[in-house]
Amino acid sequence: MKSLLKFIPIATLVFLGIVAFNKVETTPVKCMVQLINYSGEGAYIITSLINPEGKYEKTLYVQGEDSEWYSDIPEWWKFYGKYRPNIDAITGETIAGGERSIILLQIPTEKIDAGYSIRFETSVEDKAYHKQDVQFELTSESIKSKVEGNGFIRYVRMMPQ
Amino acid sequence: MIRSIWRYSHLILAVSSSIFLLLAAVTGTILAVEPVSNATKDYSIEGLNEISITQTISGLKSKYMEVLELEITPSNYVVASILTEDFESKTIYIDPNDLSELGTVEDRATFFNFMTNFHRSLFLKSTGRIFVGIVSFLLCLIAITGLILLIKRQGGWLKLFGKIKERNFEQRYHVILGRWFLMPIIIISATGVFLSAEKFELTPSYSIQHTWKENNYDEFEAAELSDFPGLKKIHLNEVRKIVFPFSEDPEDFYQIQLANREILIHQFTGEIVSEQKYPFVQLASMLSMQLHTGEGNPIWAIILFISSGSILFFMYSGFAMTLKSLVKKKPKLTTTADKDEAEYIILVGSETGKTFDFAYRFSKSLESHDKLVHLSSLNEYSTYNNAKHIIIFTATYGDGDAPASATKFLKKFKQVEPKNPVDCTVVGFGSMLYPNYCSYAEDIQKELKAHSSFKSIMELTKINEQSFEQFRGWANNWGAKNNIPVHLVLLDSDIISRKRTVKFKVLDISEVNIDNTFLLKLKPHKHTKFKSGDLIGFTPPNARRERLYSIAKIDGSILLSIKKHEFGKCSNYLGLLKKGQIIDGTIEKNTKFHFPSKAPTVIMISNGTGIAPFLGMIQNNKNTSIHLFWGGRSAQSFNIYNSYAKDALTKKKIESFENAFSREGEQIYVQDLLLKNREFLVNAIENGAVIMICGSINMQNGVIKVIDNILEETSNLTLGDLDLNKQLKIDCY
The missing domain is CATH 2.40.30.10 (Translation factors)
Structure with a gap:
């Protein structure tokens, strides 16, 4: 028992070391989101990494800076709202109907070609919410492609850097 | 009538929107600070009209790994979104001359985000937006009705910036601020309405569609960026935003947003692929946004700041005026007799209700002699079966117009044929400082004299500044003529x-x-x-x-x-x-009637006991040059004040002192002293001297008349100017 207790600080140190020095390698991917023409407020667009089980793994980008509306994006809110990690670094402005924006996503390299997917969900005040406006599996091919959207997104184009 | 419609709608609109308006005005005032504070970070670039965009584009492309966008803000800040060597995206202010980085674009302060949200939707999401939209529409109507009222009040467009007749603080500043800020407020509210309407899709939707022939760009001859035909002539000052091609795909273009159009440029040949003008609605929307927020224009933002602040004052002063007039109307000014049984008909033309108070006192005193009196507004003029006397009390509105309760009178007077001949008397109320003193009462008097059924038993009497003593004098004269001892009754408000x-x-x-x-x-x-x-x-x-x-x-x-x-x-x-x-x-x-602290010279004019307050002011005088004029019966009359006057002269508290005696020597009045000193007087007045008058009403009238004549002959100033400049202080009884 005692030896086990002694082991705890060492284990902690080792664990922290792994966490600290094994920074996850990411692939920067340039991504253009083009919206359809609609009138009304700007769209909130959440880009998330989805694991092979279909669960949220990580928030990659949030377009929409006003956190009071986050709860109106229900699926993602269930994931994000519980812990609300700081997402300032990956937050940008909303874009309105017909506009496009270019964002930079840092996708963990190990998740590409590993059954993980990327999801774009959109919500526009007083209009609609699209849980899977765009969703596709992350492969070395798909991150160079153009994918049509089902909701407010006309298409998404990706380009690894 | 028409005016009262404007006034009621102005009031009802203001009351119904007040709470939301208050919130919107407060938050709007705070938000107007943002563009001003942004302007203190000086990333503004001069000479953008000399920098060609090809130069900037190629410079940025060679300096950075990847360029996403380039934006020129209304304040001439040049903002670039770029990717660094480490694949980090950055948004920075740059100087396009040498492509140096001036600073990083920081996130908008949370505080202003919070305020914007509050301003737009009061945190009530869509419901709040609807409210705010409606309120800005109401504000627009309030401002327009206000402007109409103001123009009517001032007597036309051209006189909008003329003299203001209102004395009362709330009224006066409601007008002063109104004429300066109504236009900006109309702009704020109209753009606010437009922006709200846009959110609710009430404006025509717009968006431009670029079209190009697909696959037409697969084969091309690349040209040097600096030779791009579509770009060469465009300079940075014309550009709002440049979106760089997403990839090297020939169908990814440079998208360039100019002031009124958007063009797509082939990224390799420089050919203009598509050019679309922005539709009017989109331009209107951009303009509305700039006008409403003041973004990029600190001077306009300051105007917005003051204007939205002034809304708060308008609300305060408007409600204060309304409350005052409501309180004033409280005592019910009714008389007992019906119009067809009354012998004495009292008709009133009043704007604020004060003239009614006088009429009411008078009718009550007639009733105390068991006379049948009927009191009504001039607008209710009609036939009167038993009338023997008609007494008209009226104020004058603006430039000689009828006051609110008399607007229909002259028209009715021409239509209604009286049943029997009556005696009539007209009393006008006003301020003799203005050229149209009692002119509406004069109009009525003229009409009555021209009508055979009306016999004027007295000349028109004018009451200055609601002087109770003058009114009592008139009432006594009227009573003597008609053998009724009139004792004016006191209203509750008189008993202090x-x-x-x-x-x-x-x-x-x-x-x-x-x-x-x-x-x-x-x-x-x-x-x-x-x-x-x-x-x-x-x-x-x-x-x-x-x-x-x-x-x-x-x-x-x-x-x-x-x-x-x-x-x-x-x-x-x-x-x-x-x-x-x-x-x-x-x-x-x-x-x-306090001593003016800042006047270089004070001219004190008094008669009889009116000298008293001046004795105190003179004793406490520090370094104002004081000239005292006093009128009395004889040199002996002045004896009781002698010690004070001598003291003042020896201590050099006053510069000059002149007496006029009406029963001795030259037998002159104090106003004659003014005539003798006319040059000194005009000179002093033009240099900002304050005239203080204290004594009897008769002396006041005489002095005012003399000053008016002197000014008319030798100066551009009028009595009204003196009043507005606070150069005239009167306390007579």
């Missing part, structure tokens, strides 16, 4: 009990001089604040109405100059006081 009663000790009381005048020196029992020019009121036993006397503050105590009137209850009561006796009195602040 609101003020705190203070005990005063009689320090000294002088002998009565040949004019029946004596001096009374009092000391307040407790510490009480007062200044020369304030009023002290005494209510003698068995009297209902208090009498007011003007205070001179001499050596910290109160000096009063009192003339004994044969039947004057108060003056006789005060005349019997003995040294050491205690007496109750009330002190009433009279700021309008």
